Amino acid sequence: MKRIAAAALAVAVALGLPLVLDDSALAVYVLLGLAAIVTVGVSLLMGFAGQVSLGQGAFYGVGAYTAALLALNGFPPLLGLVAAPLMAAVFAVLIGMPLLRLRGHHLAFATLAVQLILLSLAGQLEFTGGDIGLQGIPQFGIGSWEMDSAAAYAWLTWAALGLVMLVTHHVIASRPGRALRALATSETAAASSGIPVGRYKLVVFALSAAFAGLAGGIYCFYTGYVAPGSFPVLISIQYIVMAVVGGLGTVWGALAGASAITLLVQGLDRLAALPGMPTYAPSVLSYAVYALVLIGVVLFLPQGLVPALTRRDRPGRRGRAS
Amino acid sequence: MLAVTGVSRSFGGVYAVRDVSLAVAEGELCAIIGPNGAGKSTLFNLVTGHLAADHGEIAFLGHRVDRLAPHRRARLGMSIVFQGARVFRAMTVRENVMVGMHGRTRSGFVSAALRLPRHRRDEREIGREADAALARVGLAEWAGRPADRLPIGQQRALQLARALCARPRLLLLDEPASGLRGHERERLAALVEELRADGLTILLIEHDVGFVTRLADRVVVLDLGRVIADGPPAEIREDPLVLAAYLGQAS
Numbered sequence: 001m002k003r004i005a006a007a008a009l010a011v012a013v014a015l016g017l018p019l020v021l022d023d024s025a026l027a028v029y030v031l032l033g034l035a036a037i038v039t040v041g042v043s044l045l046m047g048f049a050g051q052v053s054l055g056q057g058a059f060y061g062v063g064a065y066t067a068a069l070l071a072l073n074g075f076p077p078l079l080g081l082v083a084a085p086l087m088a089a090v091f092a093v094l095i096g097m098p099l100l101r102l103r104g105h106h107l108a109f110a111t112l113a114v115q116l117i118l119l120s121l122a123g124q125l126e127f128t129g130g131d132i133g134l135q136g137i138p139q140f141g142i143g144s145w146e147m148d149s150a151a152a153y154a155w156l157t158w159a160a161l162g163l164v165m166l167v168t169h170h171v172i173a174s175r176p177g178r179a180l181r182a183l184a185t186s187e188t189a190a191a192s193s194g195i196p197v198g199r200y201k202l203v204v205f206a207l208s209a210a211f212a213g214l215a216g217g218i219y220c221f222y223t224g225y226v227a228p229g230s231f232p233v234l235i236s237i238q239y240i241v242m243a244v245v246g247g248l249g250t251v252w253g254a255l256a257g258a259s260a261i262t263l264l265v266q267g268l269d270r271l272a273a274l275p276g277m278p279t280y281a282p283s284v285l286s287y288a289v290y291a292l293v294l295i296g297v298v299l300f301l302p303q304g305l306v307p308a309l310t311r312r313d314r315p316g317r318r319g320r321a322s
Numbered sequence: 323m324l325a326v327t328g329v330s331r332s333f334g335g336v337y338a339v340r341d342v343s344l345a346v347a348e349g350e351l352c353a354i355i356g357p358n359g360a361g362k363s364t365l366f367n368l369v370t371g372h373l374a375a376d377h378g379e380i381a382f383l384g385h386r387v388d389r390l391a392p393h394r395r396a397r398l399g400m401s402i403v404f405q406g407a408r409v410f411r412a413m414t415v416r417e418n419v420m421v422g423m424h425g426r427t428r429s430g431f432v433s434a435a436l437r438l439p440r441h442r443r444d445e446r447e448i449g450r451e452a453d454a455a456l457a458r459v460g461l462a463e464w465a466g467r468p469a470d471r472l473p474i475g476q477q478r479a480l481q482l483a484r485a486l487c488a489r490p491r492l493l494l495l496d497e498p499a500s501g502l503r504g505h506e507r508e509r510l511a512a513l514v515e516e517l518r519a520d521g522l523t524i525l526l527i528e529h530d531v532g533f534v535t536r537l538a539d540r541v542v543v544l545d546l547g548r549v550i551a552d553g554p555p556a557e558i559r560e561d562p563l564v565l566a567a568y569l570g571q572a573s
Contacts, residue, residue, distance in 0.1 A: 170437055191391070192404075
């Protein structure tokens, strides 16, 4: 009952905030929600299934470009928003078939390479608008209704986040979720329990990509443009830092990590924008902070924020919940 | 039930298992013994599918299985207790055992995400079977604990419960007594005897000759990748080849 009350309170706060935030705070709120959606996928992939992806920004980009291209070619925005996660998932399956044979840091580097290749392709190809990208993406809307307020985007984003968290929560405490958690420890033992390890890794990779693609789809309607510069490698690293800081293997940890890092980076951006700071200050500061935060968390809170704060035994809690 | 015919496997030109044939009959407890490096683990991995044979055939319940992936062999009815601590981390004891039911249920990602009736039905059945398996190996009161914090003996029992949850036709035990202390070893031996009495077919790989001769109906002795003896334990103990290759080495 306590958990349900806490979740209800969280939902009320999440939906109430857009009413009270000013425009610049609302922009941060939308971006935080989008980052959290991607991070839930990273947490599912890394924390539960034990697979590392340093290319989650690529799926975010695939989703954004998919929705943008459809919308610019006259298709209804809703179709674009539905196609964004599907396209990202299909793309993940295609690259996952060869890549998921790799493990650990090999997989991390391969996914990073995929993102670099996609970024340079998007910067060269004509239909993606080259380095300038795609502009003039129409507002999101359904039928004749058009979504033109930042608050509405905030609600859309946080509703999507709620959906993604709910799906993840349901999956991990079920037969397929236990299979994913099992193969994270030992693919050999998982296979000998009847789990088709390769297929499950592919599905969880696609699911995490779909989450990122959904966030990308919302992002493109919200900002109205997409360009390769919107999806730097740094963004993929950021999602990993968020997932680790919040606590891998917890659904709420993804939200906590995304919130902590987004607010921290906002503070640093203000700092870097002070008069007298060099132009490279923002990127240097954010890279340095990602590194420091990651090292700090790994050293002092190895399980991340949420498990450290709740002080409960992770496996035990999951056991009672299922 | 299990028929291994002329199976070979080499690593870098050196045969780990060479032209090995053996058969396990229904209801039998067959043990494979041999000194270190005899090829026991290789043979075990060839049977379970974690290694592919260079030559030879493996048939299980009348199916050719030597080209099947490990999870397909598991679904035909092979369950394994590994030598190492292969319990799944960050999962409770009960959840570990529930994984054993994977091959006997079908609900997937969609029915889990949407909490469809099929998911609920499967979860109930999985939970029931897991609880029964836990009770059988005497781990019922540990169900809610994190699996990786159990002592080694109980981790082995946990693996056994996970294997039983799959309702196997053939249970494969890879050096189940290794690393166990005296009383843990006794409890495991009693449990294995009980399963055998219930008619379960068991293939046991073991280094400890005492453990094997007490339990097994039949013993297959491997040395340098070949079968050097195959018969009831009493005969094996007298076999001069075995004494020379195995027992002789130990003294």
